Amino acid sequence: MLDARGRRERGLRVYKKMGWGENAGLKEVDEEVWSLTTDFIFGEIWSRPGLSLRDRELVTLASLIAIGSEGMSVHMRHSHKLGITDKEIKEVILQVMYYVGQPRGFFAMRRLKAEMAERPPARGKKKQR
Known part of the structure; x- marks a missing residue:
């Protein structure tokens, strides 16, 4: 430590x-x-070590979507800096939604759409470790 x-x-x-x-x-x-x-x-x-920042961000997004946290917006907003695209975020939402419930998935999809409207589309880049 x-x-x-x-x-x-x-x-x-x-x-x-x-x-x-x-x-x-x-x-x-x-x-x-x-x-x-x-x-x-x-x-x-x-x-x-063990997971890249990109992978940790995907896990965090899935967790925040699962609990319906507003904090997902901050992570969505900045995830492209770790190489995550809006399309990948949408896939995370779709994957999680049927395990945690459609209302949480719909909430997350609305958050993603709002974030996408605020900035240019995330294109992704090389994975960061």
Whole structure:
């Protein structure tokens, strides 16, 4: 395990790769929650070997869709920076929808359409590790 400073640095590097800057939106909501999220979730979990950031993002999207979380919008918005296309997000929604229920799937599809309307289509790029 890393020390606190190492976790923070790794968490901030993950944010940068995802196009989140320093995730200032969360920091504005609550600095302690931002610190825990940055240090543990992104500095420890997202930084582990074994899955690429791209794969972790797909797993996260599926999880957020399954629980019907508004947080899926942030991940949809920035997922193209990890090489994920809108078409792939749609496929994740379709895959998850029939396991967790159509209402969650429809909610996710509406979120995807809203995000697509806000930016040019995500084309994807090389996988990031």
